[in-house]
Amino acid sequence: MNVRSFKNMSPRTPEQNKVLRQDSQTRIIASALKLFAEHGYSATSIKMIAQEANLAQGLLYNYFSGKEELLRAIFAQSMTDVRESFALAEGDTASNSTVAGVIRAALTLVARKRDFWRLSYGSRMQPALLTVLGDDLFAWTQEIRNTLERYFRTSGAAQPEIEAAILFALIDGVAQHYVLDPEHYPLAEVTETIVARYSM
Amino acid sequence: MNVRSFKNMSPRTPEQNKVLRQDSQTRIIASALKLFAEHGYSATSIKMIAQEANLAQGLLYNYFSGKEELLRAIFAQSMTDVRESFALAEGDTASNSTVAGVIRAALTLVARKRDFWRLSYGSRMQPALLTVLGDDLFAWTQEIRNTLERYFRTSGAAQPEIEAAILFALIDGVAQHYVLDPEHYPLAEVTETIVARYSM
Amino acid sequence: MNVRSFKNMSPRTPEQNKVLRQDSQTRIIASALKLFAEHGYSATSIKMIAQEANLAQGLLYNYFSGKEELLRAIFAQSMTDVRESFALAEGDTASNSTVAGVIRAALTLVARKRDFWRLSYGSRMQPALLTVLGDDLFAWTQEIRNTLERYFRTSGAAQPEIEAAILFALIDGVAQHYVLDPEHYPLAEVTETIVARYSM
Amino acid sequence: MNVRSFKNMSPRTPEQNKVLRQDSQTRIIASALKLFAEHGYSATSIKMIAQEANLAQGLLYNYFSGKEELLRAIFAQSMTDVRESFALAEGDTASNSTVAGVIRAALTLVARKRDFWRLSYGSRMQPALLTVLGDDLFAWTQEIRNTLERYFRTSGAAQPEIEAAILFALIDGVAQHYVLDPEHYPLAEVTETIVARYSM
DNA sequence: AATGAATGAGCCTTCATTCAT
DNA sequence: GATGAATGAAGGCTCATTCAT
Structure with missing residues (x-):
């Protein structure tokens, strides 16, 4: 019995409502990320997202104040995900906590979250979107740079x-080239060659 | 209207017209490039371009069949410029025809044509724009890759x-990071460090 | 917003929606037919239609993909109406199934659907509109011609x-002259004189 | 040596100027009539007319105050032509001054001035154009009707x-059907059958 | 929580017309 | 008399957002 089967049972308990909300919100974010990555932010309409997520256009505004906040939510969530994955990878083994480990972790992550990276790289040069995203993206970049600097x-x-x-x-650069044409990019070889060079 | 105007009521000479056209077209392309780089393609309206170029909205369509062709024209021109600059740089001295020379040439060019690179990097992840631009951009990328491969x-x-x-x-990657924050990026040091590494 | 509105915040029922849609669509078609007949297709703007129908410009596109489809819809509906009326008239009495019956039926119909005939006669000579309407109009004409030929x-x-x-x-010819000046045209006498002539 | 060869000989004599004017004006009217008939009045742009007539867009406004006056001029000229042709046909032989003669003359004329009739029939149902044309068209129609009435x-x-x-x-009606599909319409037979019927 | 009809601002584009030469 | 670059007012259409239920 999945979440949606609550739909026509009313009145619902607060718990059921929470589950419903959770479900809708998740579906919206997933659909939006997919479509943003596929067609770009501005070429993706609210209508398309609602259809992909299988819910009414208006409902989206119960969860997000608008298209912009939806974008912010996607970034917030994805950035958290990435940070967590990174932390995990770093903690994996002691030997990973090296420059080589970082490189491997980063490029593995890119392959696992293509859609997000596509969106991210597509947004980075668009001031309109940067404004929407605020300083988060910039701060994140800085954070990464600082981490690397510390290593060195x-x-x-x-x-x-x-x-x-x-x-x-x-x-x-590697991440972007990979994301632009994942099917043909020799990610593994490139990663290992870079790792080898930085392990000397 | 003064007396002289009765004297010579003949139409503008072809040369005069050519100058006029040249001027308008140049202003349109320059304004569009600037605004596209500044706000992104889709966030830049024809109205904005016309205002920046100081001419009527409708005139734009005397020179370009639409917004998309304007984008294509910008790319065509800029890509030609870049290719020429590259050829020039390569021919500079014999010693330049090395990997080190390519690196220097490329990163110098980026600094000289920031707006175009910003636009270019901003377009690369947007399927809608890639469709507009056709295979040109992809072919260009491939060309660069091949050149590098030949060197190696x-x-x-x-x-x-x-x-x-x-x-x-x-x-x-360096080009993008530079373009994202030209004021603070240590382009010279980065370039030289890379060059040094590739000159061994 | 009164207290009751908290009580039942469920979405409109499908029936309610259907009624709403029906109403809007009908108003759009009626307004468009009226204005197309009054000012001609190309002299009628979407804005005018929306105002006449008392709804927002954009809503029109929820029902018709554009101005052209709206025209097609009007023709489709009106042609169906006319065909039905004709069938009804023909089936009226056995004696009606004669040339005289056809004449009367046709001219009666014209008087009852002036607006549509005005639009139709106004479209017939305009290649642009014929393209929009496709072969429907031509096929229809042919159909009438064939029916008449069979009679003879x-x-x-x-x-x-x-x-x-x-x-x-x-x-x-009579239909057009009537439609051009319905108030003064002696439709009844003309019809009867023609009928008499074809009843000999 | 045709009219256009005056073009670059200056200063021109008043006579030459008059010829030039005459020539340009004639070409404009002819081109406009052709295009109006082919694509309809509103679907024909000034640009198209100027191109067809092989002169600059702006020049058109030296001869006609605008698109509307151009339409008026076409009608004025064509109506005059038709009236003259009619007078000629009527004067042809005494025996022609009968209903039969009128029918033949009218239908012959239609075949000879298809373009004008196409435009005329296409304008008749468009109030916007009727306004432009003023009462001329209506008066003309009335004149024909009166002439016929007098005969009877x-x-x-x-x-x-x-x-x-x-x-x-x-x-x-016959004229319109003919104009709609001149290649296939059996104009001769139709004309003769009608004439025969009205000669009894 | 959910629906989808309705709104309206803004976009791209066309085109009759004007104007400097 | 002639040219064609330039103007600007509309027009059709899209789409984020709101609203009644």
Whole structure:
């Protein structure tokens, strides 16, 4: 018996309502992420999202104040997901807590969350969207850069800041190229070659 | 209207017209590029472009069949510019025809044509725009990749394809990070560090 | 918003929606037919139709994919109406199934659906509209011509095709002259005189 | 040596200027009539007319105050032509000054001036155009009706007004059907059959 | 919680007309 | 007399959002 079967049973208990809300909200976010990644934010209409999520257009506004907040919600959730996955990967083994580990973790994540990265890379150059997203995205980027810098600093690199910038650019570049054409990109080889180079 | 105007009521000469047309077209393209880069393609209205270019909305359609063709024109022109600049840079000195030369040329160009790169990077993940642009953008990317691969092949690298992918990703990543925040990005140091690494 | 509205916040029933839709669609078609007949298709703007129908411009597109489809819908509906009325008139009495009956039926119908005939006669010479309407209008005309021809053939006329062409032209001509100035045209006398002539 | 060869010889004599004007004006009217008939008045743009007439858009406004006056000019000229042709046909032989003669003359004229009749029939139901054309078209129609009525009155018909209405409708109907599909319409047979009927 | 009809601002585009030369 | 670049007012249409139920 799935969640939707509550639908026509009323009055509902508060718990059922909570489950319903949860379900609808999840479906909306998932549908929106998929369509945003597929067609781009501005080319995706609320109508399309509602259809994909199998609910009425108006209902969307019960959960999100508008299209923009929906975008924010997607980023908030996805960024949390990514952070968690990262933390997990880092904690995996002690040996992973190295530059090589970071590279592997990052590129593995990209492959696992293509849609989000597509959306993210597609939003990054659009001031209108950056405004909507506020400083979150920028702060996140900074956070990553800082983490990398710390790695290089502790490992005694000569120019930790520059090294961090370079590695960040490299990971970001690979991620984007992969996301642009996942079927043909030699992600594994590229990852291992980079890892090897940074393990010397 | 003064007396002289009765004297020569002949139509503008073809040269005069050409100048007028050239001027309008240039202003339109320049304004559009600026605004597309600043706000993104879809967030930029024809009205905004016309205002920025200081001419009537309708005039735009004397020069371009629509917003999409305007985008295509911008890409066509900018891509030509970039190719020319590249060729020039390569021909500069014999010693430049190396991987190091390519890196320097590419990153110098990015700094000189920020707006275009911003637009380009902003368009790359948007299927709607890719459709508009056709295969040009993809073909161009492929061309760059091939050039890099050739360099590595002639220099006897073990995995020329993978090496090319990595260097391309690195350049692309640096370019994007620079374009995202040109004021603060340490482009010179990053470029030189990369060049040094690839000159060994 | 009164207290009762809290009591039953369930969505409209499908029946309620159907009524709403029916009403809007009917109002749109009626308004469009009226204005198309009054000002012509191309001189009638969507805005005018929406105002006449007392609803928002955008709503029109919930029912018709555009102005052209609206025109098609009007023709489809009106042609169906006319066909039905004709069938009814023909079935009226056995004696009606004669040329005289057809003439009377046709001219009566014109008087009852002036607006549609005005629109129809106004569209007939406009290639742009003919394209929109497709072959429907042409097919319909042919159908009428054939019906008339059959009458003459069964009644043993010497040149059934020519006779049909003549009678068709006559009816069409009278219909148009009537529609052009309904207040002053002596439709009844003209009809009866024609009928008398064809009853000999 | 044709008219256009004056073009680059300046200064021009007043006579040459007059010829030039005449030529341009004629070309404009001819082109406009052709295009109006082919695509309809509103679907024909000034640009199209100028191109067809092989002159600059702006020049058109040296001859006609606008699109509407151009339409008026076409009607004025064509109506004059038709009236003259009619007068000529009537004067042809004494025996032609009968109902039969009128029928033949009218239908012959239609075949000779298809474009104009197409435009005329296409304008008749469009109030916007009728307004532009003023009362001319209506007056003309009335004139024809009166002429026919006079014929029937002098020939001692019982209901001259009704008879005139019927014959007018018939001619008009045939003319329209012919104009709608000139290639296939059996104009000759139809004309002769009608003439025969009215010669009894 | 849910529905979907309705709204209206804003977009891209067309085109009659004007204007400087 | 002639040119064609430039103008700007509409027009058709889309779509995020609201509202009654």
